Amino acid sequence: MSEIAAGIAKASRWQVYIPASLRRAALAVLLALVCTGLLIVFSGKDPLVAYRAMLTGAFGSFDRIAVGLNKATPYILTGLGIALCFRARVINIGGEGQIAIGGLCASWVGIMLPLAHPVLAIGSALLASILGGMIWAGLAAAIHVGRRVHEVLVTLLLNFVALLIVGAALHGSLGEDGAGFPQSPLLPAEYWLPKLLKGTQLHYGILIAVVIAGLSHVFLWHTRYGFALRVFGSSRPAARYAGFSPAASTFTVMLLAGALAGLAGGIEVLGIHYRLIEGFSHGFGFNAVAIALLGALNPLAVVPAGLFFGFLETGALAMQRQVGVPSSLVTVIQGLTMLFVLAAMASANRKPGS
Amino acid sequence: MDAATLDFLVSALRIATPLLFAALGGILSERAGVFAVGLEGMMLAGAFGAAIAAFITGSAMLGLVASLACGACLAGVVAIVTVRFGAEQMVTGLAANIFAIGLTSFLLRSTVGRGQAPVIQVPLLQAWPIPGLADLPWIGPLLFQQPPLTYLALGITVPMFYFLMRSQAGLTLRAVGENPQAAYAIGGDPVAIRIWAVLAGGAIAGLGGAVLALQQIGTFTDAMTSGRGYLALAAIIVGRWMPFGTLVACLVFGAAEALYLRVQTIGLPISSYVVQMLPYIIAIVVLALMGRAARLPAAIGTAYDREAK
Numbered sequence: 001m002s003e004i005a006a007g008i009a010k011a012s013r014w015q016v017y018i019p020a021s022l023r024r025a026a027l028a029v030l031l032a033l034v035c036t037g038l039l040i041v042f043s044g045k046d047p048l049v050a051y052r053a054m055l056t057g058a059f060g061s062f063d064r065i066a067v068g069l070n071k072a073t074p075y076i077l078t079g080l081g082i083a084l085c086f087r088a089r090v091i092n093i094g095g096e097g098q099i100a101i102g103g104l105c106a107s108w109v110g111i112m113l114p115l116a117h118p119v120l121a122i123g124s125a126l127l128a129s130i131l132g133g134m135i136w137a138g139l140a141a142a143i144h145v146g147r148r149v150h151e152v153l154v155t156l157l158l159n160f161v162a163l164l165i166v167g168a169a170l171h172g173s174l175g176e177d178g179a180g181f182p183q184s185p186l187l188p189a190e191y192w193l194p195k196l197l198k199g200t201q202l203h204y205g206i207l208i209a210v211v212i213a214g215l216s217h218v219f220l221w222h223t224r225y226g227f228a229l230r231v232f233g234s235s236r237p238a239a240r241y242a243g244f245s246p247a248a249s250t251f252t253v254m255l256l257a258g259a260l261a262g263l264a265g266g267i268e269v270l271g272i273h274y275r276l277i278e279g280f281s282h283g284f285g286f287n288a289v290a291i292a293l294l295g296a297l298n299p300l301a302v303v304p305a306g307l308f309f310g311f312l313e314t315g316a317l318a319m320q321r322q323v324g325v326p327s328s329l330v331t332v333i334q335g336l337t338m339l340f341v342l343a344a345m346a347s348a349n350r351k352p353g354s
Numbered sequence: 355m356d357a358a359t360l361d362f363l364v365s366a367l368r369i370a371t372p373l374l375f376a377a378l379g380g381i382l383s384e385r386a387g388v389f390a391v392g393l394e395g396m397m398l399a400g401a402f403g404a405a406i407a408a409f410i411t412g413s414a415m416l417g418l419v420a421s422l423a424c425g426a427c428l429a430g431v432v433a434i435v436t437v438r439f440g441a442e443q444m445v446t447g448l449a450a451n452i453f454a455i456g457l458t459s460f461l462l463r464s465t466v467g468r469g470q471a472p473v474i475q476v477p478l479l480q481a482w483p484i485p486g487l488a489d490l491p492w493i494g495p496l497l498f499q500q501p502p503l504t505y506l507a508l509g510i511t512v513p514m515f516y517f518l519m520r521s522q523a524g525l526t527l528r529a530v531g532e533n534p535q536a537a538y539a540i541g542g543d544p545v546a547i548r549i550w551a552v553l554a555g556g557a558i559a560g561l562g563g564a565v566l567a568l569q570q571i572g573t574f575t576d577a578m579t580s581g582r583g584y585l586a587l588a589a590i591i592v593g594r595w596m597p598f599g600t601l602v603a604c605l606v607f608g609a610a611e612a613l614y615l616r617v618q619t620i621g622l623p624i625s626s627y628v629v630q631m632l633p634y635i636i637a638i639v640v641l642a643l644m645g646r647a648a649r650l651p652a653a654i655g656t657a658y659d660r661e662a663k
């Protein structure tokens with residue numbers, strides 16, 4: 001019985017950790033920026049000039065901000081799902097494949113189903129993308145739960161299969177004839193996600209992402225499902241004694257994560273490209289893991305973490321154009337931030353009381 | 355056996371070579387209890403080191419040394435974060451891969467490229483036919499007319515087996531991966547052993563990158579390992595953490611990809627994408643069939659803390 005009490009106490013104590021974990025995330029970002037600043041010096045440029053170009057590149061005009069917000073949308077959505085998984089200590093790194101399948105399903109509906117009304121059209125395409133992501137994540141969960149294969153391996157290997165399925169579809173029935181690049185034909189205009197602000201590129205995706213972040217927060221902290229999930233994550237024995245089924249908990253978080261990643265894929269297709277493009281989800285899933293960590297697995301904090309990555313990427317392109325610092329520096333910042341967050345999280349867990 | 359079959363087998367062996375280096379390196383790390391998800395990045399670092407060093411110095415030998423060093427450097431980052439700080443190993447490996455992709459791409463542009471993506475060409479390592487054996491029918495062209503790193507890859511499988519399964523040091527290393535407390539009790543230092551195992555594994559995985567850069571492609575391009583490290587990870591598990599089993603798994607994956615390259619030319623009625631999926635599907639199916647029998651080293655993924663109970 002004491003184990004249950006300890007598990008529940010630990011689950012609720014997470015809340016107290018949050019400010020500290022966000023401080024650690026901020027420190028990790030700062031350290032990563034300092035390290036990459038040294039790399040900029042090494043490449044013979046002035047880091048302050050480069051970072052200033054990055055800032056103006058990200059926030060210099062409303063169009064730039066719109067691009068950053070659009071880029072952040074799939075990161076926030078996928079990061080939310082992965083944060084929920086990590087809360088339950090289910091490590092899902094299959095975001096990339098789930099996004100790819102989501103985008104595939106949305107474009108398939110867009111091409112095969114001639115719906116004339118935009119609400120119906122967009123609604124059914126996004127629903128298809130959610131279902132597609134859930135199926136892909138559910139497949140991973142079924143192999144993991146049913147056959148005891150480590151979830152990291154299953155989700156990782158399924159990423160490659162998903163990307164190849166998208167490739168096969170684009171070379172088969174969904175491909176555009178004579179495009180020269182593996183892509184689908186343009187979707188009918190009814191399926192295009194409308195702009196949030198007329199005359200800009202900003203579409204409704206960011207609004208959807210922020211609303212879902214709020215819902216995830218409520219789900220995690222104010223419902224008994226969220227509570228069960230946190231108990232499951234902090235102590236497996238406590239969850240078992242309390243009567244929560246491990247298989248059900250694993251399936252729940254995986255399906256939720258798959259739904260969110262699939263939706264991210266659908267929004268990418270309907271909001272940005274208006275068609276399916278081979279490799280459109282490339283790198284999203286792994287960056288989403290970084291964002292979930294950076295947001296300290298806290299749904300509301302995943303939003304700024306995703307925005308940070310989105311603006312970092314738009315800023316880096318401007319930095320490359322203006323200062324000549326390679327934009328791959330962004331990937332260095334992302335990787336280093338992740339490493340610093342991991343080290344900081346782990347060392348804090350090792351010293352109880354910090 | 356006809357010429358086409360022979361060509362197919364040679365191609366399978368060629369594709370399996372970089373996988374084999376990475377997988378053997380990964381076995382060292384995983385047997386000591388540290389998940390080797392960072393193999394992709396270590397291979398990439400090795401390929402980068404090999405290509406840059408061979409390009410600047412003109413020496414393939416120095417390229418190999420650089421690939422060992424670069425692989426080990428990235429492994430050092432992984433070792434510090436996982437073994438010293440005790441961070442979640444899978445996610446750390448992933449972070450190391452992202453870091454490696456960014457850093458190699460950045461360094462390529464800022465060192466030799468002056469801000470642009472440069473084209474660096476290095477001469478490919480040529481085949482070393484072994485006198486006498488190379489003229490044997492079938493077996494000769496398959497096994498004895500290979501470039502040097504292929505001999506090395508096949509050659510280190512045997513000492514790796516003896517080191518891991520038959521030597522005292524290998525026993526200690528495996529003990530750390532199974533039960534670090536017990537290994538500590540009999541006088542081993544789990545932290546040091548894990549760090550060394552990860553470093554050595556990274557160096558060997560770096561050689562896998564050198565195979566790509568110096569023996570197969572002849573240059574370095576961004577993210578050129580394109581998932582081979584993850585496939586090597588799957589080969590380790592399919593091979594049940596044993597050097598020879600892993601060798602077989604690498605050859606099977608190599609054969610699957612060699613088949614993919616031939617699907618169009620021989621006109622098989624299947625999509626080349628489906629054939630390309632084969633290695634991943636084989637890995638998933640084998641893992642699912644093995645189920646609980648796929649017994650990982652017991653302490654893998656856990657952090658060892660001497661003070662903790």
